[in-house]
Amino acid sequence: MATRAIDSGRTVLANKYNQGKLFFYEHFQEVVVDTTDISALVSASHDLNLAEDSGVQKVARELDNACKEAGFFYVKGHGIPDSLLNEVKNVVQNFFDLPYEEKVKIKLSPATGYRGYQRIGENITLGKPDIQEAIDCYRPMEPGEYGTLGETMEGQNLWPEYPPNFRSLMEEYIILLKELAKKIMRGIALALGGPSDAFDGEIAGDSFWAMRLIGYPGSYDATSQRIKCSIGCGAHSDYGLLTLINQDDNVDALQVRNKSGEWIWVVPIPGTFICNIGDMLKVCSNGIYDATLHKVINNSYKYRVSVVFFYEPNYNTTVEPLEFCKLKTGGVGSFQGVIYGKHLVHKVKANFGL
Numbered sequence: 001m002a003t004r005a006i007d008s009g010r011t012v013l014a015n016k017y018n019q020g021k022l023f024f025y026e027h028f029q030e031v032v033v034d035t036t037d038i039s040a041l042v043s044a045s046h047d048l049n050l051a052e053d054s055g056v057q058k059v060a061r062e063l064d065n066a067c068k069e070a071g072f073f074y075v076k077g078h079g080i081p082d083s084l085l086n087e088v089k090n091v092v093q094n095f096f097d098l099p100y101e102e103k104v105k106i107k108l109s110p111a112t113g114y115r116g117y118q119r120i121g122e123n124i125t126l127g128k129p130d131i132q133e134a135i136d137c138y139r140p141m142e143p144g145e146y147g148t149l150g151e152t153m154e155g156q157n158l159w160p161e162y163p164p165n166f167r168s169l170m171e172e173y174i175i176l177l178k179e180l181a182k183k184i185m186r187g188i189a190l191a192l193g194g195p196s197d198a199f200d201g202e203i204a205g206d207s208f209w210a211m212r213l214i215g216y217p218g219s220y221d222a223t224s225q226r227i228k229c230s231i232g233c234g235a236h237s238d239y240g241l242l243t244l245i246n247q248d249d250n251v252d253a254l255q256v257r258n259k260s261g262e263w264i265w266v267v268p269i270p271g272t273f274i275c276n277i278g279d280m281l282k283v284c285s286n287g288i289y290d291a292t293l294h295k296v297i298n299n300s301y302k303y304r305v306s307v308v309f310f311y312e313p314n315y316n317t318t319v320e321p322l323e324f325c326k327l328k329t330g331g332v333g334s335f336q337g338v339i340y341g342k343h344l345v346h347k348v349k350a351n352f353g354l
């Protein structure tokens with residue numbers, strides 16, 4: 001897996017933005033990352049003999065390299081049509097184009113189980129307001145479903161009335177993404193040297209998935225006629241197992257930190273998902289895989305949309321290092337067990353000054 005920052009990328013990005021006449025970058029880097037074609041895994045994923053399929057073994061090796069080296073990877077061959085990836089982003093853009101009075105009808109609050117719309121600056125990372133607006137969704141939770149452990153996150157998703165097909169489209173997308181993430185997690189289970197169903201059942205058989213539909217305004221400042229440096233989302237790792245990002249094809253903004261501590265631009269590749277590892281996969285793998293640090297900087301004049309799906313453990317699962325991962329790392333667990341719902345609530349409460 002070639003993951004390296006290349007200097008020539010400097011010129012590529014600089015030229016690109018020069019032509020638009022508006023540019024400002026602190027550091028320019030382009031990254032070369034092999035894209036993992038997971039089609040063998042997607043088509044064989046329901047077979048009991050998954051581990052014996054040579055195509056699947058190849059995917060598992062590639063996933064293992066990607067997870068160890070960069071902690072993120074692009075996937076193609078995932079079976080989700082480009083038209084759906086694009087339609088979802090378009091509908092999200094249409095929603096953010098609406099006036100604030102319309103958007104705030106589905107306002108996020110503790111009373112909505114932290115589901116709904118948050119305006120620019122409401123989400124906080126590393127103590128600073130992020131320059132993004134978003135709709136947050138989670139697996140619906142009935143009152144009392146997880147007792148007191150669940151109270152903070154109880155609720156149903158809030159869907160806007162406009163655009164009219166918003167809800168049906170997102171619900172279709174969620175079903176497909178859950179299924180896709182489950183398959184990639186089977187590949188990751190094999191990559192770690194375990195049984196393919198290691199994350200099914202008790203760990204993530206009833207995933208407390210989340211989805212964030214995010215919009216990052218362009219950062220052209222009319223007064224100074226310059227691009228302002230705008231942090232769309234400060235550096236963080238995601239909370240669960242695996243994140244699948246369907247990002248805007250037209251703006252370079254996402255960056256991940258690689259093993260050498262360099263921030264790498266994750267340039268859009270149309271038709272792919274970007275996958276990154278969350279905190280709970282770090283724990284399960286006993287640190288064999290690290291949770292990917294990433295951030296979003298929209299230094300362009302264009303509005304950027306990103307649709308981010310988080311595949312997480314079951315709400316009440318105690319996540320701890322898996323036996324087969326411990327065996328590979330000297331037999332000792334490096335992490336205490338953590339109840340996923342507790343980890344999530346702790347994070348979610350810190351995200352909003354509510």
Ligand SMILES: N=C(N)NCCCC[C@H](N)C(=O)O
Nearest residue numbers: 124125126210236238239351
């Ligand atoms: N559900 C997930 N993973 N959301 C990721 C959001 C990261 C930013 C958040 N303000 C933070 O500081 O964590």
Ligand SMILES: O=C(O)CCC(=O)C(=O)O
Nearest residue numbers: 212245247254296306308
């Ligand atoms: O905007 C993106 O592409 C990534 C956003 C993100 O990292 C997050 O919401 O956790």
Ligand SMILES: [Fe+2]
Nearest residue numbers: 236237238294
């Ligand atoms: Fe993230």
